[in-house]
Amino acid sequence: FLVIPYETTIYTGDVENAGCDCDVSLKLFGTTGSSSEHVISKDEGLFERGAINPFRFELDDVGKPIKLRVKIIPQHKKGR
Numbered sequence: 402f403l404v405i406p407y408e409t410t411i412y413t414g415d416v417e418n419a420g421c422d423c424d425v426s427l428k429l430f431g432t433t434g435s436s437s438e439h440v441i442s443k444d445e446g447l448f449e450r451g452a453i454n455p456f457r458f459e460l461d462d463v464g465k466p467i468k469l470r471v472k473i474i475p476q477h478k479k480g481r
Contacts, residue, residue, distance in 0.1 A: 403462040408455065409469055415451035424474040427456070431463030440474070 407429060413419055425448060426438040439458050441447060447454045 404459045405462045406457060406459050407466070408457045410453060410455045411448070411471060413448050413450060413452045413454070420450040420452070421448040421473055423476050426470075426472045426474055427458075428470045428472070429460055429463050429466055430468045430470065431466045433462070433464030436460040436463055438472075 409427070413421070422443055424443050425441045427441065428438045429436040437460070439460065441456070
């Protein structure tokens with residue numbers, strides 16, 4: 402498989418309660434397929450209110466990019 406470097410920037414809103422303290426996954430969809438999920442750890446301190454976070458990562462070639470799915474991975478709270 403051909404691996405391609407991709408760049409994207411994610412803008413987090415600057416409104417009350419914006420931001421996220423969870424892991425986030427990115428999945429790129431293109432004209433010839435889709436990538437595997439690329440997980441960004443909450444430990445990296447990203448996606449805070451008003452943040453602008455640029456990313457560069459290498460994924461399998463998906464052809465011409467069509468969309469990028471950004472998914473919050475919920476934290477599971479331990480039972481009481």
